[in-house]
Amino acid sequence: MTTAPEHPAATGHRSGPYLAADPDDLIRRFVREGDHLHAAATMSRPNALLNAVCRTFAGSRSLTVSTTAVHSSAHALALSGAVRKVITGFVGDTYPSPRPNRLYRELAEGRPFEIEMWSLLSYTQRLMAAALGQPFATTGSRLAETDLRHGKEGSLHLVPHPEDPERTVALLSPLRPRFALFHGVVADSRGNIVACPPLGEGPWAAYAATDGVLASVEAIVDDEVVAAMPDRVVIPAARVLGLCEAPLGAHPQSLRTGRLAGVDGYLDDYDFLTGIVGACKTPETAAAWYEEWVGGVSGHAEYLEKLGGRRRSGLLFPAPPGDSAVAEKTAPPADAPAAPTEQEQLIVLGARAVADLVRERGYDTLLAGIGTSHMSAWLAARLLADDGVQVRVAAELGLQSMEPEPGDVFLFSQRHAERSQMLAGVAETLGGAVAANPRCLGVLSAAEIDPDANINTTLLPDGRWITGSGGANDIASTVDCVVIAVASARRYVPRLAHLTSPGRRVRDVVSQFGRFTRTGAGDAFELTSWLPPVPGRGRTEADLPDGPEAAVRDLTGWDFPDGSTGVSAFLNDEKPVTTEELALLRTMDPEGHYR
Incomplete structure (x- = not known):
């Protein structure tokens, strides 16, 4: 059984976040079997941290993971056997177009993990309720009129409308993970985390988490650098238990940085994403992909080494002057059919x-x-x-x-x-x-x-x-x-x-x-x-x-x-x-x- 030593939050005093050597060190120190982890989603997820979760708890089938959507490299959650249950709103693939993924053909029967499905806004509203200390969230989303209501007897309640007896109000129970995993642009040594919009679900999980935040960032910078941009701090130091550097920590997804503190942003790695889609077509190729990029990798440093410098530089965004990769694509190929498909x-x-x-x-x-x-x-x-x-x-x-x-x-x-x-x-x-x-x-x-x-x-x-x-x-x-x-x-x-x-x-x-x-x-x-x-x-x-x-x-x-x-x-x-x-x-x- 994987256990973690008592962390500073449990003692009631800490001088700052635990500064981990890498994502694996951070996960091993804090997370225990049976925990509920939340992978916070902006336009990306904390994928380096999720890879570390998969390596650390492979085969345990013990964790509950909540995240807005399971796609791209998050398929490692299924392939690792680390997860017992997933709370989400989408499971499949999104690029090059939305589609089912073969890994989840039997998801409704609880394989490869149990599933609890929500809509994106109601899911976020549950996090907000927990973050605001509320007993319930209200929602205008009509979950109760659909099959999304099933399995939510303890989480979705209909009560009479206070002003109209002919109507009801849907109440949602708060969503309270133990830890929120987050990937930001930069942080200072105190734990203040900077991120750039669009923020997706935003910082709500950071406040909703009962214990706090485990974060990776592109770089840990001097305290003075973050102090100069308090308007960009999305998660305050008081919520952050542990922190590590993980360059390209959202890969294969993107990260917008606004070039804050000189940190480069990067695009979604479309070739990598299509490679995952292709690999998941058979159990054998899916297992081989997992072993190559997650299970058989010693840590994030080796992951970056496998990507290679040329591939990494090709993802930089905004692109260097003169880069016309997208512009070159805007002309249809010569063999495009003359009539519409x-x-x-x-x-x-x-x-x-x-x-x-x-x-x-x-x-x-x-x-x-x-x-x-x-x-x-x-x-x-x-x-x-x-x-x-x-x-x-x-x-x-x-x-x-x-x-x-x-x-x-x-x-x-x-x-x-x-x-x-x-x-x-x-x-x-x-x-x-x-x-x-x-x-x-x-x-x-x-x-x-x-x-x-x-x-x-x-x-x-x-x-x-x-x-x-x-x-x-x-x-x-x-x-x-x-x-x-x-x-x-x-x-x-x-x-x-x-x-x-x-x-x-x-x-x-x-x-x-x-x-x-x-x-x-x-x-x-x-x-x-x-x-x-x-x-x-x-x-x-x-x-x-x-x-x-x-x-x-x-x-x-x-x-x-x-x-x-x-x-x-x-x-x-x-x-x-x-x-x-x-x-x-x-x-x-x-x-x-x-x-």
Whole structure:
């Protein structure tokens, strides 16, 4: 059994944080089997610390880990066998596009660990309640109306609304880990930790943790350096129990530093991320990846040595003058098809629908969900701007009024952060910019969607895991939404395998052959615009439906009222995807990740 000596916090007195030699030293000193560790997430996680956790507790299956999302190198948690339970909102992959990961096919059955799923905002609100010393948090996210309520009898409570007896209020129990793991830009020897926005969940876990914070930073600097920038201290020294240096401690994720104290920022390592996705396709290759990069590595110094100086320097951001790696990608490859693919037609039709809704209803903010939905939101904002209409695009981790960098399709890239007018966190974005804003339009994707627009992004009918809610439930619960999803009988279903996000605020659903609309919740959807579909997903020209009624019949499994074909009597023809729309989309996605 792995144990730790009594640490200074238990004695009631300490002169400063324990300054560890490296992440492994820090974890070995403080963490015990059975502990609840929280991996705090900004635009990244404390990945060097998590790797140390995996090495130290491999095979113990004893730890509880909470973190906003399990993806990329956090798959080591599953591969190490160190974890008994994970509390999160997303389990899968995010780059190059959101998708399930084979490691979690049996997650619903408790393998490779037990899972407790929340939405991103409700998860953050639980941390905030603990940090503020409150017995409960309240939330506007409608978890109780979905299958996310299951297994939360002690954590999710419905009570009568104090002003309206016909309504209820959802109360969430506080989330109190023992230790919060955090990776910052720099810290002083006293333990004050500096970080740069966007801050994701922010510092709430640092205050929520019953014992305190174990932190890694790019560099420990002189006290005077941090004293000169008190406005950048995110976690105060009083909460920090232990501290170590770990350059590139968020790798393979990114870290924005603002060049504070001369520390370089760095980008997500896309090659490394795609390598992880590929490795997880079989148990053998996943185990080999884990042994190469985590289990068989002596510590963070060896990890950096394996990465190599050339790779590390290639991730620096902002890039050195003259670096045009992204600019070179913005031109579509010469072999790109002349006509739109099925997915490109979907994205363009989605963008048109979003732009129409902004004009019709006066939305001022688009909350872009990850996937084809964020590509449509980005494209809609560009098309509206060309017409002199301004709409702001936000992403759930804290990017607001963002102008995406052409050529980089990852929703949470630091390149987009640099081109945003405001950088904040989850609470300010999913709360202030979304839940409190009646002029926000959510733009979402779906793995399954039923005739009432309820959304499933969690479980397939055969029990295989998809990804989870992320912020989708929070968005769908509180603002008007449009859902953008390729139509098929397996996706547009009569009944969901799992209800992840409520559909009452969804007024429009966009498919690859047109837009479904309804006048209000409870009303039936009808196809109100039509563009003949193009070949895709194994379908040739000969397989395509002949007309809108056939498309609705063959490419959806929705039930419609008696006598209805699901097609509006006032059906409008969509114009074909224009050369300009396609060129703009391919400038955004030159490598064809969404093609």
